[in-house]
Amino acid sequence: MTVEELRARFTAHFGHAANVTLFRAPGRVNLIGEHTDYNLGFVLPTALEMACYVVRGDADDGKIRVYSAEKKEECAWDVADIAGLRRAKHWSDYFAGVAQGLARASIELKPGRFYVHSEVPEGSGLSSSAAFEVASALALLNGRPFDNLKMAKLAQRAEIDFVGNPCGIMDQYISIFGEEHKALKLDCRSLTHELVNIPTTVEIFAVNSMVKHELSGSAYRDRVDECANAVDAISREFPEVKSLRDATPAHLEKVKMPAIILRRARHVVSEDMRVELFMHAAAREDVARMGELFVESHQSLQHDYEVSAEELDFLVDAAVGIDGVYGARMTGGGFGGCTVNLVRAGAAEAFMREITAAYRDRYHITPEIYHCVPSRGAGAL
Numbered sequence: 001m002t003v004e005e006l007r008a009r010f011t012a013h014f015g016h017a018a019n020v021t022l023f024r025a026p027g028r029v030n031l032i033g034e035h036t037d038y039n040l041g042f043v044l045p046t047a048l049e050m051a052c053y054v055v056r057g058d059a060d061d062g063k064i065r066v067y068s069a070e071k072k073e074e075c076a077w078d079v080a081d082i083a084g085l086r087r088a089k090h091w092s093d094y095f096a097g098v099a100q101g102l103a104r105a106s107i108e109l110k111p112g113r114f115y116v117h118s119e120v121p122e123g124s125g126l127s128s129s130a131a132f133e134v135a136s137a138l139a140l141l142n143g144r145p146f147d148n149l150k151m152a153k154l155a156q157r158a159e160i161d162f163v164g165n166p167c168g169i170m171d172q173y174i175s176i177f178g179e180e181h182k183a184l185k186l187d188c189r190s191l192t193h194e195l196v197n198i199p200t201t202v203e204i205f206a207v208n209s210m211v212k213h214e215l216s217g218s219a220y221r222d223r224v225d226e227c228a229n230a231v232d233a234i235s236r237e238f239p240e241v242k243s244l245r246d247a248t249p250a251h252l253e254k255v256k257m258p259a260i261i262l263r264r265a266r267h268v269v270s271e272d273m274r275v276e277l278f279m280h281a282a283a284r285e286d287v288a289r290m291g292e293l294f295v296e297s298h299q300s301l302q303h304d305y306e307v308s309a310e311e312l313d314f315l316v317d318a319a320v321g322i323d324g325v326y327g328a329r330m331t332g333g334g335f336g337g338c339t340v341n342l343v344r345a346g347a348a349e350a351f352m353r354e355i356t357a358a359y360r361d362r363y364h365i366t367p368e369i370y371h372c373v374p375s376r377g378a379g380a381l
Contacts, residue, residue, distance in 0.1 A: 001053065001117065003381055010055040010115040013067050017057025017113055021142055025134035025378035026051040027120035028127045028174045029206050029340050030331050031183055032297050033275040035305060037168025039227050039244040039268045040189040042275040044196060045170055046204070046374040047178025052118040052131035053381075054139040059111040066095050069117040079109050087162055094129055097162025098136045101154045107141065114139055121368065123212040125332020130171030133158055134378045143380065148176050149191060166224050178377035185279050189245055199285040202326065203348055204372040205341045207319070207355055209311040210365050212336035219307065220333055223264060230265035233257040244268040267304035271297060291326025291342050298329035298339075307334030311363060315339045318358040322351055340372070 006022055026047040033043035059065070064082070067074040068091060075092040077085065083103045085096050095114070103109050114136070120128035133155035137146075155172040159165050173186055173193075183196040198204070227244055234241045234255050241247050247269050252262060274293050281289040298316050302308040312330040316339055319328035324347025331340040343351050352369050359367045 001119070006053055006055050006115070006117060009069065009117065010057060010113070013115055014057060014065070014113040017059065020055060020057045021139070022381040023054050023056070023135050023138040023379070024051045024381055025131045025138065025175045026178055026375050027131045028171060028178070029204065029338070029372045030170065031204070031340060032278045032293060032329070033170075033271060034297060034301055034329075034331065034334075035223060035307065036245075036268055036271050036275070037170040037186075037188045038166065038224055039168075041243075041245040041268060041272040043168075043170045043186050043188060044183050044275050044278060045174040045178075045186070046183040046198070046372065047174050047377055048120070048126065048370075049373050049375045050119040050126065050370065051375075052116065052120055052128065052135040054135040055115040055117075056139040056142055057113045059113050062111050064099065064109065064112055064114065066092060066114040066116060068092075069115065070122070079111055082109055087164060093163045094132045094158065095136045097158030098133050098155055099140055100162060101158050102137065102140055105150075105154065107144070107146070109140065110142070112139075112142075121208060123337060124206070124208050124368075125330075125334075125337025126206060126370070127171040127175065127332070129159060129163075129165075130155065130175050134172060134175045138378060138380065149173075152176050152191075166221055174377070176377045178375055180376050181374050183282075183374060185275065189243070194279070196279050196282055198282060198374065199287055199290075201285065201345050202287050202290070203343050203345055204374075205343055205348065205351065206331065206338040206370045206372050207315055207341060207359075208338050208368040208370070209309070209315060209336055209359075210367055211309065211311050213309055219335065223305065223307065226261055226264040227268060230257060230261045230268075233261065234265075245272065263304040263306075267300045270300055270304075287326050287342065287344075291320075294327030294329040294340070294342055295320060301330055301334065305334075309335050311336065311359075312339055314362055315355065315359060315367070319351070319355055322354045323347065325351055338370075 152172040184193040324344040326342040
């Protein structure tokens with residue numbers, strides 16, 4: 001959507017306002033490194049061209065009003081009440097949580113009108129929530145300086161503390177720090193990153209299963225707890241292990257723990273290793289090995305971490321049988337959402353046609369397919 005169209009939509013809903021400004025924050029696809037971020041490990045996401053946009057205009061009535069074009073709903077709060085807001089279990093919590101975080105960071109909140117339009121499909125595993133959080137923070141700041149890393153942390157805390165979702169920092173970080181034509185290998189402990197070139201001989205596609213199972217929220221919290229239990233077990237014998245980032249396969253062999261906890265830990269430990277291997281494969285343009293690591297990651301998420309779903313497993317199995325597909329895996333939190341696919345350049349049309357036909361034949365659902373072009377991070381338009 002163009003800047004002119006966004007401005008026109010803002011005016012159509014709110015009327016004319018002074019000092020109208022526009023802000024954008026992208027969604028992301030995680031190439032590899034799933035459920036490692038909250039274990040302080042490594043992830044390898046890329047920002048997307050698909051983004052959340054927030055248009056802001058001045059107001060003088062002491063209120064912040066937010067309208068979601070997708071939800072077709074408006075919410076309003078008195079600026080003076082933001083610091084004391086509580087979770088409403090509503091889409092507006094993402095905005096309110098960020099606003100409250102800024103207020104508590106001694107940023108003066110100003111009355112305004114905020115028009116939200118997002119291209120990132122909700123529930124797809126492409127991080128619509130982080131895109132909304134980061135775009136909201138930029139719009140509330142409205143050009144005032146704020147450290148980028150501090151903003152990522154603030155948006156993450158909003159999702160954890162206000163929304164109630166115990167997420168890692170990957171989604172907010174890549175939404176801010178993404179670069180065109182690059183993926184980022186993010187160290188979730190030091191919060192530093194390395195740029196990773198994606199070979200030009202491949203293209204990245206996300207395939208949306210169009211389903212999201214209700215298990216997703218509760219199971220995510222369960223996995224966070226299970227990983228903490230694994231760390232407790234390992235650290236009793238190896239005090240240097242402060243998170244699963246520090247654990248090795250040797251630790252897992254030596255420490256007794258319940259079988260289910262061992263499987264969770266094994267996924268995280270092996271997935272951190274796969275991120276490193278994927279980065280090296282990309283550097284030498286070994287696309288076949290990159291694809292193998294995709295499939296290994298999915299199998300680990302399917303069997304050890306148990307966050308896949310029948311539809312995702314089908315999409316992965318179907319994709320790897322299509323000529324020109326090097327590998328596929330689920331991406332995001334799991335239990336539905338998207339797969340990410342590594343496709344030979346020039347084979348995209350056949351891939352999209354065949355994966356669509358296979359999924360429609362099996363589930364009578366037409367999947368949405370997104371061309372994932374690595375994009376720049378968040379900023380003003």
